[in-house]
Amino acid sequence: MDCLGNYSDKLLMMTEGGAHYCSKKTDDICGDVCGQExxxxxxxxxxxxxxxxxxxxxxxxxxxxxxxxxxxxxxxxxxxxxxLRPLWESPPKPFHEIPHYYHENVSMENLCKLHGWGIREYPRRVFDAVLFSNELEILTIRWKELYPYVTQFVLLESNSTFTGLPKPLVFGSNQDQFKFVKPRLTYGTIGGRFKKGENPFIEEAYQRVALDLLLKAAGITDDDLLIMSDVDEIPSRHTINLLRWCDDIPSVLHLQLKNYLYSFEFLVDNNSWRASVHRYQSGTTRYAHFRQTDKILADAGWHCSFCFRRISEFIFKMKAYSHFDRVRFSHYLNEKRVQKVICKGADLFDMLPEEYTFKEIIGKMGPIPHSYSAVHLPSYLLENADEYKFLLPGNCVRESD
The missing domain is CATH 1.10.12 (Lyase 2-enoyl-coa Hydratase; Chain  A, domain 2)
Known part of the structure; x- marks a missing residue:
């Protein structure tokens, strides 16, 4: 008992003296934690x-x-x-591609026969309907290409972009440039709703519904041909002539277009498909810009995206079109950067190719190879090469405001 009492007294004295007792074992690193003052x-x-x-x-x-x-x-x-798109999205169902036969010295009867179609006694009427933003040069090339075979040109213009930004009526202010189509033109305007922050595809759909009404005002009737495509999706004239003369063509047919970016110097691929031709049916046909059938006619024209004369037009479209969310940083809109990207054949939004397999994505990564072929382009473009030089190979520098 005395030993235990003495030990307790010593322990009490250590505590009162300010020392600390550590009951836990310590390692070499933390050994000095015990005994602090x-x-x-x-x-x-x-x-x-x-x-x-x-x-x-x-x-x-x-x-x-x-x-x-x-x-x-x-x-x-x-x-x-x-x-990583191949991991979270499957590729769409492939199109049934219809071979396209054409030569200027082959009769229309033989061309229709080659496609498995009959020949009509007289051609169908053709209506070409577009939503217009500010693409004056491409619109001119489009209408000059299609002029011989189009019955009525229908154009709708809004004072609003799809993203809700105000815009001038560019076509309305430049109608003098299009006197050659005036007798065949149905032109309409529509006021924008200016709902900023709204999904831009809603405004786009709103304008396409208005275009349906304008087509009726233009006098379209059953079995007339209706071209549904954006201004920069240009069917070749011989394609439209074939479809207006041949009997038993599909009621809806997509057009496979050569896909160009910035000018006809940068050929991306041959897979532009959104343009379509319809045999119009009242109460059924609706103006749209998405897939509407599995049938597509091969090599039917050209899609020249972002094919503008001026840098300011590139910047305007980057802010105005439905995919404006791709402008993630303000420096994307810098004029010097835009010009550099155009001449390089790179992507304005610094995006990867929108493909569905890793093989296709990797194969298309990097700038688009330069092409120096100007064969089989719209005839009006080549006949007026000095005016539209910026669209031809070797002329990537654009005008700056």
Whole structure:
């Protein structure tokens, strides 16, 4: 009992003297935690213990690799998403491609026969309907190409972009340039709703419904041919002549167009498909810009996207069209950058190719190869090469305002 009492007294004296008793075993790193003179010192010692237990690799991960990864996702998240597209989206059903036969010295009767179609006693009427924004040069080339075979040109223009931005009535202010179509033109305007922040495809659909009404005002009737395509999706004239003369053609037929970017120098592929031709049916036919059938006619024209004369027109479209969300950073709209991207054949939005397999994505990554062929382009373009030089190979520099 005396021994135990003496031991208790000694322990009490150590406590009263300010020393600390540590009942836990310690390792070499944290061994100095015990025996500190104050609680503050004890806390600091424990912190030093934790920090001393972390090696250099942890600090590199925490302060270098993690921030770099987060910043990389911020800059290139859209690219990562598109590259992984084959994992989260299946490719669409392939089209049934109809071979396209044409030569200027072959009779229309034989051309129709080659396609498995009959020949009509007289051609169908043709209506070409478009929504217009500001593409004056491409519209001219389109209408000059189709003029011999179009009965009525129908154009609808809004004072609003699809993204809700106000815009002038560009066509309305430049009608003198299109006197050659005036006797065959039905021109209409529609006021925008200016709902900023709304999905731009809603405004686009609103305008396409209005175009349906304008077509009726233009006098379209059953079995007339209706071309549904954007201004820059240009069917070749011999394609439209074939379809207006041949009997038993499909009621709806997509047109496969050669797909160009910025000018006819940068051929992306031959897979533009949204343009279509319809045998009009009252109460059934609706103006649209999506897939409406599985049938597509091969090599039927040209799609020249972002084919503008001036840098300001590129910038306007980048802000105005339905995919404006791709302008993720303000420097994308810098004039010098836009000009550099055009001449390089790169993507204005720094996007990856919109494909459905890794093979196709990787195969199309990087700038588009230059093409120096100007064979089988719209005739009016070549006949007026000086005026439309910016659309021909070797002329990538655009006008700056």
């Amino acid at each position: 104050s609680s503050r010192a004890l806390s600091m010692s424990r912190l030093r213990c934790v920090l001393r237990g972390l090696d250099l690799k942890f600090y590199i991960l925490l302060f270098v690799i993690v921030p770099t990864f987060v910043f990389g996702v911020y800059l290139h998240g859209q690219k990562i998403s598109y590259f």
